[in-house]
Amino acid sequence: MTQRRSGTRTPARLGRRRPLRPGRILTFVGLLVLSLVWIYPFIWLLSASVKDSSEIFGSGLDLIPDEFVWENYLRAWTEAGFASYFVNTVLITAGTVLVVVVRSALAGYVLGRYDFPGKKLLIGVFLVTFFLPEGYTIIPVTQLTDQLGLLNTHAGVILGLGAGGQIASTLLYAGYFRGLPKELEESAKLDGAGPFRTFFQIMMPMAWPITATVVILTFLFAWNTYLLPLVFTLSEPDLRTLAIGMTVFVGEYGQDWSGMAAAAVISLIPVVVVFVVLQRKFVDSIAGAVKQ
Structure with a gap:
């Protein structure tokens, strides 16, 4: 009689990764671009909130301010x-x-x-x-x-x-x-x-x-x-x-x-x-x- 081996057996397909198809990659890249376009106005708003008023429109698409002006929040919260x-x-x-x-x-x-x-x-x-x-x-x-x-x-x-x-x-x-x-x-x-x-x-x-x-x-x-x-x-x-x-x-x-x-x-x-x-x-x- 053939004896069965005790212990856990790993399935043949366990650990294999699905190959990245070109269509899947293009879908991922397209969704990533759409997500960035969708979220860009909110990121721009966050960036503008810590910029000087003159820098907001003068810096173009640059989201990183030259100097973080956290006083904008204090001015909005108290003075306004x-x-x-x-x-x-x-x-x-x-x-x-x-x-x-x-x-x-x-x-x-x-x-x-x-x-x-x-x-x-x-x-x-x-x-x-x-x-x-x-x-x-x-x-x-x-x-x-x-x-x-x-x-x-x-x-x-x-x-x-x-x-x-x-x-x-x-x-x-x-x-x-x-x-x-x-x-x-x-x-x-x-x-x-x-x-x-x-x-x-x-x-x-x-x-x-x-x-x-x-x-x-x-x-x-x-x-x-x-x-x-x-x-x-x-x-x-x-x-x-x-x-x-x-x-x-x-x-x-x-x-x-x-x-x-x-x-x-x-x-x-x-x-x-x-x-x-x-x-x-x-x-x-x-x-x-x-x-x-």
């Missing part, structure tokens, strides 16, 4: 008032995200799980309002906020940004909740859970990938929006956001380009951090690979 603008933007953005997530999830849950008269008409109205530019609704929103006594306040800006249609977020939740099995609600009802407890303790935690997507989209919208916070804080400059604060660097006889670049980098840092933290859930939600 970006410290208070940053706090205002964080408060307004956090409040807007909270309002949008809660109301969009509740509305999406109703649209996705229940049938009621006029449901299709309501969805049609939502879709119509989705295409309305912000400028068409700014006047009635401002008048309503003024009548509520919330104009020139953080709460007024938050309600103005978060209490609108938010159709995309609502439909995202509706589509997700529609695909969940009905047995979840039936089991919760047997355990004595009411509608709100079922929603907040069962449905909402399962919709975390959708919530991450809504948080990112709403965060970007609220952080970078300009028109509504400008109108709502015309008589209260101390309530300005970072987007409005950029106008501080534009004067009657010139612009402080280096200070503006430093301020832009400051305003971009939270956006990058939020996207890095939530990007996995964001990609999974968009791709439809929702993991429960």
